[in-house]
Amino acid sequence: MPTFLDSTDTDFEARFAALLTMKREDSPDVDDAVAAIIADVRKRGDAAVCELTSKYDRLDLKPETMRVTAAEVEAAAAQVLPEDHAALELAAARIRAYHERQMPEDAQWTDETGATLGWRWGPVDAAGLYVPGGLASYPSSVLMNAIPARVAGVGRLVMCVPTPDNILNPLVLLAAQISGVTEIYRIGGAQAIAAMAYGTDTIAPVDKITGPGNAFVAAAKRRVFGRVGIDMIAGPSEILVIADGDNDPDWIAVDLLSQAEHDESAQSILITDDAAFGQAVVKAVDARLKTLERAHIAGPSWRDFGAVVTVRDLNEAAILSNRVAPEHLELAVADPDTLATKITHAGAIFLGQWTPEAIGDYIGGPNHVLPTARSARFSSGLSVMDFVKRTTMARxxxxxxxxxxxxxxxxxxxxxxxxxxxxxxxxxxxxxx
Amino acid sequence: MPTFLDSTDTDFEARFAALLTMKREDSPDVDDAVAAIIADVRKRGDAAVCELTSKYDRLDLKPETMRVTAAEVEAAAAQVLPEDHAALELAAARIRAYHERQMPEDAQWTDETGATLGWRWGPVDAAGLYVPGGLASYPSSVLMNAIPARVAGVGRLVMCVPTPDNILNPLVLLAAQISGVTEIYRIGGAQAIAAMAYGTDTIAPVDKITGPGNAFVAAAKRRVFGRVGIDMIAGPSEILVIADGDNDPDWIAVDLLSQAEHDESAQSILITDDAAFGQAVVKAVDARLKTLERAHIAGPSWRDFGAVVTVRDLNEAAILSNRVAPEHLELAVADPDTLATKITHAGAIFLGQWTPEAIGDYIGGPNHVLPTARSARFSSGLSVMDFVKRTTMARxxxxxxxxxxxxxxxxxxxxxxxxxxxxxxxxxxxxxx
Structure with missing residues (x-):
């Protein structure tokens, strides 16, 4: 059962505060193992990377076979169904168009003393994109990480993707090709992060590393931070839906499940001013969970971390949402624009009942790499800004x-x-x- | 003796690479101590903060005396000489004017399908500024950290400054008043960072923490990162001067010393296309070191980490400078604007011989909190952008x-x-x- 809260209950404040501080992630402490892997890669370079790949991915590599060849990329791309290919191209075009508007502008002016002041933006020279292997190998993430880098003007764009048992995901390779990745290596884990940060004989070092990964990858990114830039350490996905009673309960149910199906630690919250509607959504969720392919993930997420909060009015919903600072916020209400003006903290807002969050995961245009774990209070989603830096000027x-x-x-x-x-x-x- | 390099030497590449990777910082490992302090403050709040302040700062506080009162700020401000007061006000006005131009713009547009896309920027609710006590208690740093936050629209701006033996720096308090700090606490170290990140009964938590500090503060900032945003972990200061032979050697010498005097681990590098001029600068540095108040700091910095690099031409100087990615870059050449176009990585550029780097430390307008340790390859100095975050929108x-x-x-x-x-x-x- 998800948590049920009503803002008129006397213990509401305490229970809502508990929801905010609920510990969802229980990542294993792999920091010592990761420190050893990084030290090994710094010391022995390619040899260490190949050994670790053999150990973790059951794949025997030599330095000269680490890189995925252009022919392999072509062959993989040719396997992709035309309809999937077209969908990726449309998504890439929309993401590119959105991010092109983010390029910050240089400035220069002369002040009243005659001094010339200003600043200039420029891209990092080289960026590294990590793509997880196996189940979580998402072509959409390749687009979301690589396209902002290319729009920023990054010349060298490296991708590392582990290929356990030598299985390549054709869609991931096609997405890399479409979004302008310049080098692909079939390596993963902390060894891939170390190789990109410090370089080996085969892989020249990069300046910035982005992309999701498991506990090893997250710990490695934390450790190389400072040597290179990193994007963020992403936590489990979250969605908060503010819905009035004038919605199809099933639509809201699948919206909540669309984040719950990512991860047993994901969190889906519904805030509504209509208690009966809230109950209808809960019923619809239960019905969908009976057939959903990933019910074994979405079910525990909904049961352990899901919540339905009934509020007096939408103003109260906005206030509570700002305390959550959700990664994804759907405003399924009659006047979403007005409600949006009351939102101060959210990674991304999806306005109105025709804008399911999943549109933003793939094809809306905005980035799907967004701040989790209440960090929308102080940080932003991935953007062109992550791949440029400012030099201030004074004369x-x-x-x-x-x-x-x-x-x-x-x-x-x-x-x-x-x-x-x-x-x-x-x-x-x-x-x- | 500083390092002398000549780009025509056969071993130049190896020696320049060694200069780039020179380990300058040897910060003590205080991570376990810091973890314990943070855990204590999370558990016992104000009581832990007061006990730690008594231990480290020889100052007995109660929760109700942690905050510096408005009367104390007024009294401190009244002690400041009118000339110093005026200088701070001028600096603040110029820093404000510069940073006001950095406010990013919201965007909204309708695409060809009829979808409305865009984004909106908003300030963090509360920011915390750490100011070191003792020797490194710089009023200029208060301005550089606080003003961008206020320009960004941050409503609540907390400052923590340790006051060992209960000694307050009047200029620091005046700088806080001028730049719009809303709360000041006389606490420091990891306990201050923990209090700002997690909150106590007396100090409400903030969303973002910026400002320099010692090894304890740096380790604490690393540990609370994720719970709150942080700016960066600053390393020792650096200056790189590219100068042609048509300069006063003494000007360049004091420019090099202006960063060397910060810290024995600071690094000052001169790149010149005129070997004789390089020698003249070295002589001028030695002469200045005979009388400089902080020669005991600047001397070791120059001896251990200083360098004079002779190059064939200014184009080569730019290429080498980009490999260094210096925090501060002075272009003391006849045509600095043209040379600047070849610079791809630098925190701040100071153009022409009338622009000593120290102008930027105080009063030029740009921020003096800048990326160190080659991180200008991928990061930027402090700005309004550090205190705002973006929410993407789609309908x-x-x-x-x-x-x-x-x-x-x-x-x-x-x-x-x-x-x-x-x-x-x-x-x-x-x-x-």
């Missing part, structure tokens, strides 16, 4: 230095940083001579 | 769902995510009925 004229330099000298002196002051004062002295 | 119409929904269903099916497909298909079924 003083003698006049502008004369205008503001003395204040810099005062502040340097107050901080007892004499050389800071001297570097300004020595120039002022020349001007005053 | 389908029945027509747009009919246009792109079938492709989403195909992709969901190919990823074996049935509920994802159902949430789109159930709506398409209604449309097709």
């Amino acid at each position: 003083m004229t003698p006049e502008s230095l004369r205008a503001i330099g003395p204040s810099a000298v005062r502040l340097a002196t107050s901080e007892s940083l004499e050389a800071h002051g001297l570097s300004v004062q020595s120039r002022l002295d020349k001007l005053n001579r | 389908m119409t029945p027509e747009s769902l009919r246009a792109i929904g079938p492709s989403a269903v195909r992709l969901a099916t190919s990823e074996s995510l049935e509920a994802h497909g159902l949430s789109v298909q159930s709506r398409l079924d209604k449309l097709n009925r």
Whole structure:
């Protein structure tokens, strides 16, 4: 049974707070193992990567067979059904169009002292994309990670995907081809993250690593952070649906299940101002769970972490949603635009009953890599911004230095940083001579 | 003696690579101690914070005396010399003006299917600013961290500054007042980071923590990352100066020393196309070190980590600088704008001989919190962007769902995510009925 809450109950605040702090993830502590793997790859490079791949993926590689060849990519792409190929192309085009609008602009201006100020954006030189193998090998994730990098102007885009027992996913390779990945290696786990961060003889190092992965990959990304940039450590998926009574309960049920089916630790929450509707959705969920292929995952997620919250009105729903700061927020209400203005924290908002969250997972255009575990309070989904960095620029004229330099000298002196002051004062002295 | 390199030497590549990978920081491993402090603050809240403050700062606090009162801030501000006050105000105004231009814009558009797409930016609710006590208590850092937060629209801005032996720095309090800090607590170390991340009875939790600190603070920030956002873990300061022979060697010498005086682990590098000028700068550095107040810090930094690199031409200088990806880059050359176009990785660029880096530390306008340790390859300095986050928006119409929904269903099916497909298909079924 999911959790049932009613905002008019006397113990509501305590129970809602408990829902917020519910511990859903119980990831194994693999940090020591990962530290050893990274150290091994740093020391022995390709040899370590090949040995670890043999051990974990039952795949014997040599340095010269680590890379997936262009012919292999072509052969895989040719296996994909035309309808699937077309769907991937449409998704890629829409994601590209959305992300092209995100490119930040350079700026330059002259201030009242004559100083020229501004900044410039530029792409990272090389990005690495991790794609999990096996069940969670999603072509849509390839598009969502690779396309923003290419739009940002990243020249070298490396993808690592483990191929246990040498099984390649044709859709993943096609997605890589469509989205402009430049190198693909059939390696995975912490060894792949280490190889991308530190480089080996075969794999040149990258500057930024993104993409989802298991506990080993997450721990490795944490460890190489600083050496390279990373995107985020994603937690289990979440959806919060705010729905009024004027919805088809089955639509909302499958929307809730669409995140629950990702992971037993996923969380699906319905907030409604119509208690009877909430009950109808619960019934519809139960009905769908009878036949759903992934009921063995979605069922436990719904039972352990699902929740149905009845509220007095939609304003209260917005306030509670902001406390959750959900990864995905559906506003299945008559006037979603007005309700959206009250939302301050959410990774992505899906407005109106014709916008199921799953549209955003594949083809809407916005990125599906979004902040989980309440981190939408302070962070954003993946975007072009993750693959660019800003260089600030300043150019003083003698006049502008004369205008503001003395204040810099005062502040340097107050901080007892004499050389800071001297570097300004020595120039002022020349001007005053 | 600093390192001397010449790009025409046969062993240049190996020696330059060694300069790049030189290990400068040797921070003590305080991670276990920090983990214990955080756990204690989470468990016992204010009581733990007060006990730790007594232990580390020799200051006995009660929960009701942790916060610096408005009267104390006023009294401290009144002690500041009018000239220093004016310099801080000028710096704040210039930093504010620069950062106001960084506010990112919301976007919304309708695509060819009739779907409305876009995104919206919003500030974090509460930010926490850490300010070190003692020697490294810099009012300029208060401005550089607090002003971007306020420009971003952050409502609640908390500052923690340890006051060992109960000594408050009046300039730091004045800087906090000028830049709009809303709460100040006289606590520091890992206990302050834990209090801001998890909250206590006295200190409500924040969503994002920024600011420099010692090894305890850095380890604590790493540990609370995920619970809250953090800015970056800053390493020792760095400056790279590209100078042609047409410069005053003493100006360049004090510029190099202005970063060397921060920290024995700081690194100052000169790249020049004029070997004789390089020698003249070295002489000028030695002369300045004879009298510099902080020669005991700047001297070891210059000796152990300083470098003078002679190159064939400025194009080569740019290529080497990009490999360094310096935090601060001065272009003291005749045509700095042209040289700047060749720079791909740098935290901040200071153009021309009238723009000493120290101007940027205080009053230029750009932020002085910048990526160190080659991380300018993939990250940016502190900005308004650190205090806002993006929510993506999508709204389908029945027509747009009919246009792109079938492709989403195909992709969901190919990823074996049935509920994802159902949430789109159930709506398409209604449309097709």
